[in-house]
Amino acid sequence: MTKTVVIVMAMEAEAKPFVEHLQLKKDETIFLKGFKAECYAGSLDTTKVYLILNGKCHKYNVDIVGTVGGAVTTFAAIQALHPDVIINAGTCGGFKAMGGEVGSIYLCTRFLNHDRRIAIPGFDAFGVGELKTVDLNQGLLDHVGAKNGVVSTGNSLDMVKEDEHYIKLHKATCKDMEGAAVAYICDQLGVPMFALKSVTDIVDGEHPTPEEFLKNLGTAAKCLQEALPKVLSYISQNSFEA
Helix, strand or coil: CCCEEEEEECCHHHHHHHHHHHCCEECCCCCCCCCCCEEEEEEECCEEEEEEECCECCCCCCECCCHHHHHHHHHHHHHHHCCCEEEEEEEEEECHHHCCCCCCEEEEEEEEECCCCCCCCCHHHHHHCCEECCCCCHHHHHHHCCEEEEEEECCCCCCCHHHHHHHHHCCCCEEECCHHHHHHHHHHHCCCEEEEEEEEEECCCCCCHHHHHHHHHHHHHHHHHHHHHHHHHHHCCCCCCC
16 A cells, blocks of 8 residues: 655646645745745545655755756655655656647656766666666556656756757657656665656647646646546555656
8 A cells, every 4th residue: 555655746837736735835844944945735535645746946045957956856756755765746748659639637756867978888878877676567657547658857958969869769758847757766765656647738739848738738747747647546545666
């Protein structure tokens, strides 16, 4: 039985519908004073649920997106809350070539980096950092109505040719900015983890990514809000091993 679930998210707009749906309450006692991550706590059935936001940048006052925020927030959440499982939930870019559409929901347990190119023996594999986290059964995918996906992570919203090469090579279905970083910390500390991603934009489509992302962010966030309770209700009855 899964008792404590931590959901790590980067953007307030992604998290707000779910916070309101589960009536999660802000808990300001969890993290060090001055640390920008935010914790929202509640429960679903007998499962404790903590939604952790990376928060707003102290300098630029925008959502802390990217691998640094994702990794640091995940580490702090594990240290403070000792979760049984972590879910990295958020929006992503999808790929028409892989069957992606705006609003598609993916459950992912494979992660890699597409922009860490280190052309030195040994460091090249570390740069890509491919990880497999847990095994998700078909029952969960069916329960949520999700596809099985692969997350490729980078710190840029756009995609250069070198990024595209790695994404295609590893047959990634989701392009995001945090997933592989969250997976790396969880793998290092032995915490089971998977990702729930909702597509905002089609990376290999005809519309510019920034425009499509902003246009569809609300739709994708609503899809997350609908999918997350289904995930939680299912995993509350099942255990995961890292």
